[in-house]
Amino acid sequence: MSVFTPLERHELEAFLAPYGLGRLKDFQGIAAGTENSNFFVSLDGGEFVLTLIERGPLQDLPFFIELLDVLHAARLAVPYALRTAAGEALRELAGKPALLQPRLLGKHVSLPNAHHCSEVGRWLARLHLATRERILERRSDRGLDWMLEEGPSLALGLDDAGVALLREALAEIAERRAALLALPRANLHADLFRDNVLFDGNQLSGVIDFYNACAGPMLYDLAIAVNDWCVEADGSLDAQRARALLAAYAALRPFTPAEAELWPTMLRVACVRFWLSRLIAAAAFAGQDVLIKDPDEYRRKLELRRQVELALPFAL
Template identity: 75%
Template sequence: MSVFTPLERHELEAFLAPYALGRLKSFAGISAGTENSNFFVSLEAGEYVLTLVERGPRADMPFFIELLQRLHQAGLPVPYAVPTRSGETLRELAEKPALLQPRLAGKHVSEANPHHCAEVGSLLARLHLATREQILERRSDRGLDWMLEEGPVLALELHDEQLPLLRDSLHEAAELKARILALPRANLHADLFRDNVLFDGNRLAGVIDFYNACSGPMLYDLAITVNDWCSQDDDRLDGPRTRALLGAYAALRPFTAAEAALWPAMLRIACLRFWLSRLIAARRFQGRDVLVKDPGEFQRRLAQRQQVDQPLPFAL
């Protein structure tokens, strides 16, 4: 299971005492995580999620706390840091930055349909609209510069038949970098996969795991989302799901002509990002009892995105 830092009951009880949320009834590690240690925590006052931040500098934590507070105040169904009685939201447990957040209702969707995708498209547009006028700046540690630096290093570990796809993708990212950085910006979730969205019936009930959130081009966030929610088993884009997600998004935030022109390339760059990060995770956690997602999934999607027949709707 993907709990990198196990906890003992007595140390968790000591950590929870300042919140005054009652007796600890039970707790359990969450196996779905790939970067942080997460626990379901049941207290007399309710259900919570405890996160120990394993990756990234502690200096970034105030950004995440402020972003989630802003999105919560804007009415988005997101977690937020619960304060202690003295008002402290960011604390330390097992020598790691630690946050306690309310547990959101709902469950993950394994088989997405056009309705789910439309809900996700609307949610993502609302997230961008809530932040684009006053962006909280944070550079992504998995952005274009990172791809261009890590890609050539990882190429040394790939089979010869994989190299042309990687080489061409890195060349495209470098060539388009200036145009991409000039696109309309906001704060991004940057990891809006199905396992980070909760549905309660047909209603989108929650969005979780903002630890890849950053500032950047909104189109990049959209491409990451579409590549997960709208891919078929053969890794091609499903037409009805893609049109539902893009249409719901565009109904709240219309696209620009520059975004429409870069849309096919952005889908490829979003595939490149997760191909590279999964290759790194597979190498780092080889032989360990940690959930590692298949790097080949995004290699295959990147190959399929060489031709894109799902344009952005209503580009202005």
């Protein structure tokens, strides 16, 4: 189970009391996390999620809280931080920063169809439109510079084919870094995988896990989503699902010519980001009872993205 900091009932009860949400009925760890400790918490006042922040600098936590407040105000279904009676949103539990948030309805979709993908595209467009005029600045700790810095050392643990593939991708990132960073910007989720999206029936009912959120090129969010939501079992792109996602997004925010030109590159960038981060996680948590996602999944996707035939729709 991916709970890095276990909790005792008595300490959780003491933490929850200032929220005025009634008696603690039950709580359980959530196994799906890979970076933070998450718990489902059942109280007389409803169902909630408690997150203990295990990774990342403490100074970034006010950013996450403010961003989720902005998105909640824009009527996006997100797990914004609840306040205590004294107005506190960020508190401490078991020596870790802690947030209590409403538990959103719905469940994850493991085999998305074109409708699910169009819902994801529409949600991403709403996120970007809600933030692009007043971007909350946070630099990603897994951005282009991180890839260029960490990639060469991580390549040393790969076979010859993997080294060649990664070096080719890093060279492209270095060459196009300035153009990528000049693309239209907003706040990004930056981790919009299937296990971070909830559906209630056919309707997208919530998006969770904003702890990789940052400011950056909106196209990057699209590339991350397409690489997870719109792929076949072997990692190749499913054109029907990808077009549904991109068209739904473009209906709310049309793409620019620069975005259309850099789209294939951005798909590769998104592959590199998750290949490298999964290599790091696999090494850090080897032999531990922690969910580790397969780094080779994104190695295969990067290999397949060397040639991209899928174009952005309606580029203006």
